[in-house]
Amino acid sequence: MSIGSTPMKFRVTIDPERCMNCGRCVENCSYGVFRREGDSIRINSRNCAACHRCIAFCPRDAIEIEEKPNDYRSHPVWTREVREAIFNQARTGRIILSGMGNAKPYPIIFDQLVLDACQVTNPSIDPLREPMELRTYLGKKPASLSLRPLPDGEVELRTKLTPNLQIETPIMIGHMSYGAISLNAQTALAKAVSRVGTFMGTGEGGLHESLYPYQDHMIVQVASGRFGVDINYLERGAAIEIKIGQGAKPGIGGHLPGDKVCTDISCTRMIPEGSDAISPAPHHDIYSIEDLKQLVRSLKEATEWKKPVFVKIAAVHNSAAIAAGIARSGADAVVVDGFRGGSGATPRVFRDHVGIPVEAAVASVDAKLRDQGIRNEVSIIASGGIRESADVAKIICLGADAVYIGTSALVAMGCRVCGTCYKGTCAWGIATQKPELVRRLDVETNAVQVENLIHGWTLELAELMGAAGINSIESLRGNRDRLRGYMLDEGLLQVLDVKTVGA
């Protein structure tokens, strides 16, 4: 007991005046905060993850959760987080596990970029009256076209285009595997993307049979563990994505603990029930760029060159050079996952300290591809920390073709970003495989909510474009003139190739 107990993270209280003793908190809490003793409800605040499930279901607003009720002696260097991490590791001698995205208070570049609007010299366009085009095609495009005029006045197209994914809004849902999230959650997302005309990723967890009806809107992932990959899987996907890295954990692999590998997951991932699913850090057949090229070509060959192949990398210092290599590998899109990207489970040291923000990464990737004249070779998909429609507009101005959202879509299903996904006891039925918890997530209701979110963002994006006097998303893409940096330093302005406000 040399360290003793550390101060509790949350203090949960029930206002006895308001409480009607209905017991919904006891039923709903999956972390064991509440228990019934006789007529009264007892509380163990130390178990609380602040997932708000109890608050959401308390009919009388009787529950209060207070964060950090006990202060440490304040210190600017020896913060609470630093001290508690040391306590933790002094006790266990292990790597600290965490969930969700980067939790360090780094400045957010998105919040220091502002968008433009037209006035007088240039009319804004009203999306309610005029067409506003958000349709995007993801994939390789030719650098130029060969057209031949025919005697009858028609024009013959002599350039053969490779397959592209057509999306009606530049917002897609990123890869969250069956295993990391529940099948109900995946199904709700699948229904939502099918209805709004966009796509979602399967993650490295295979494609469950019950999702086959939505396969035309699924991007199947091939990652270093190759879980769930066979020809059936590849052929069902609308596109294939090779996952090299992830923003929440650049440079390392993944680990799904064996106790989450139930019968269904074992079938979908094609691994024995109860065994740990370990994805190695590198792909063991990719030790250089030419190996990636081989894998891209193999996957294309296997699927008869009918499907675009994407490559996902974590945003790191030299992602621009890596992306340029990927553009030459025959891949159709490069996914750049910023350091705010989420994860079900990741070592805290990676989540908080490795990688760079997606804004800077996309800006440098786009610039490098243009410098080398190969921007049409690949589409750029940005992910990791896209929280609202303005973020989508800004990252497109910086050069992205489309975005993947992850956490935002989960929040649309009730997730409170409590960050304890790795515990497997998500009270919202999202990041859990416990049947009694998964059941809580009603597929249809949540599909509608996710659909609403994408629809709402799409409307806002159309309004933002109209205000900027732009009626097609192609004209927003890479249009850095329509951004200004607010209190960004000179170096960052140069990387983003954006002027400061007022300039």
Add this chain to the structure above:
Amino acid sequence: MCGIIGVIDRRRQLMDGTKIKEALASMNERGSGEGAGYVAYGIYPEYKEYYALHVFFDHIREHKVPLEDLLEKWGTIVHDEQIKTCEQPNLRKVHTPWRYFFRPDPTLMPKSTTPEEDIITHLVMKVNSERNGALIFSSGKNLGVFKAAGWPEDVANFYRIQDYKGYLWLAHNRYPTNTAGWWGGAHPFNLLDWSVVHNGEITSYGTNRRYIESFGYKCTMYTDTEVVAYLVDLLVRKHGLSEKMAVRAFAPPFWEDIDRMPAKEQELNRAIRLTYGSAMMNGPFAICVANENTLVGFTDRIKLRPLVVGESGDRLFISSEEAAIRRIDKDVGNIFMPKAGEPVIGRVYV
């Protein structure tokens, strides 16, 4: 605002600049007296084999020699002279306009399939981006741009525009907004054979500029119009698209219209939008583009700027205002307004 007018005589019959000046001045309501300009095709028949470079010098003694040294590195100056000007009370002569007839040496650009054009493009980009007291504002064969900061009639009288005879003219009356009224910023913009006048503002400029710069062009004039000249050069000269297909890329049909087209047409239009998405121009604009054989006029996809077309015998007129066309030919028949995004193309017969 801004007012534009273009006219082509399909039989290449020459028109002197008197009428075009009057037509342009009739649109003074659309200008602000801070920029006007003209381009005429067919004005240098005796030197038609050579590239006519029109240059603004800031300081004739300081800046002329370095430019000539540079030109001599890439070819031969066949003839050069000061462009004849006539002082105007309302126009401050801040530059000395000069013309060179220049023959590039194709052996100096061995890797290129169009070495002469590439040398000229290289020289224009280099000189104009270095801003060393010289600006090449006209670089085609048998054509010339004449422009300055001032009202159309003053600019015309300054250059004695009535002394030039061309079969194709473009003219522009400027109301500058985004950039100050300076001589280089006046229209027409020209590169090689291509000249552009433009009324409007291109909201996709950032996208277009980044696109065109990845092909080695440099945008140096602080204005969105020059990008149009470079885009036309890229798509038509380098990629071999027809003017009609190039305009299709700049102001393409909406997806909902493409989706309703017959399969083959759909495929063609989708290919154009996919390939040339970054060349697509957005925002309000009416543009006239010319080369030695062709005059093309088009607007943005929802026609936020006016464009009127008139035809009379061998002549095709394109302008912001019908009144301006009628200044040249008051009995012009067949006046019509083209649909948004649809090009109007006038081509010489031979």
